[in-house]
Amino acid sequence: MRIDVLTIFPDYLAPLSLSLIGRARERGLLDVSAHDLRRWTSDVHRTVDDTPYGGGPGMVMRPEPWGRAFDELVPAGVAPPRFVVPSPAGAPLTQSLAAELAAEPWLLFGCGRYEGIDQRVLDDAADRMPVTEVSLGDVVLFGGEVAVLAVVEAVTRLLPGVLGNAESLAEESHTGGLLEAPVYTKPPVWRERPVPDVLRSGDHGRIARWRRDQALVRTARRRPDLLAALPPGTLDATDQLA
Numbered sequence: 001m002r003i004d005v006l007t008i009f010p011d012y013l014a015p016l017s018l019s020l021i022g023r024a025r026e027r028g029l030l031d032v033s034a035h036d037l038r039r040w041t042s043d044v045h046r047t048v049d050d051t052p053y054g055g056g057p058g059m060v061m062r063p064e065p066w067g068r069a070f071d072e073l074v075p076a077g078v079a080p081p082r083f084v085v086p087s088p089a090g091a092p093l094t095q096s097l098a099a100e101l102a103a104e105p106w107l108l109f110g111c112g113r114y115e116g117i118d119q120r121v122l123d124d125a126a127d128r129m130p131v132t133e134v135s136l137g138d139v140v141l142f143g144g145e146v147a148v149l150a151v152v153e154a155v156t157r158l159l160p161g162v163l164g165n166a167e168s169l170a171e172e173s174h175t176g177g178l179l180e181a182p183v184y185t186k187p188p189v190w191r192e193r194p195v196p197d198v199l200r201s202g203d204h205g206r207i208a209r210w211r212r213d214q215a216l217v218r219t220a221r222r223r224p225d226l227l228a229a230l231p232p233g234t235l236d237a238t239d240q241l242a
């Protein structure tokens, strides 16, 4: 997968060189490039923003640098990327959207700043590539970069070969659609708090049932909406929701 990020703060994307994503890049599974949008400005001050038409506070990102960046990065005749733009008005980032994006050969991320990007940038982009506005949640950030880091992590961990065996086993243990059960490790007792005996019993069937029950109870208490979204028949007679 090729990933390009347009931003006025390319250093914000430095974490993409670390850990699993950094290793995937070294192994050629990922090609990630952050581009400073000011590369496509035309004035001595490298201006990317201006005051909003119609008045109002703050500044808006001018369209010209974006258009020049598209012209260079997405020339005619080349299969275009999906343009992914973080926005409070975007579609919620969910595991299913992450899986959909993970199937794309090329993602181009656009990081807004200030009060946002001139709408004509999104309209012009839609004439040449699929556009997806995505929201990290109903919380307002300073710009798109942090959201791009989250989307890139959610997407790239789904790519074949990116997760090592240990991590992919954790992935397999995901209790489909439910929250995870609590996890424990050594020491067996810590500040007079013991690890649940069942987890040290060696009885794998009992352990699996305990984890399932814990996942169900946690989901029912914290995210009943996830229970309601489960496919019919997911919960069987032995499931405990107490």
Ligand SMILES: Nc1cc(-c2ccc3cc[nH]c3c2)n[nH]1
Pocket: 086, 087, 088, 111, 112, 113, 114, 115, 116, 117, 134, 135, 136, 137, 138, 139, 140, 141, 142, 143, 144, 147
């Ligand atoms: N989910 C979410 C996205 C954003 C976001 C995205 C882009 C910009 C540009 C200026 N402010 C922004 C905020 N906040 N919260």
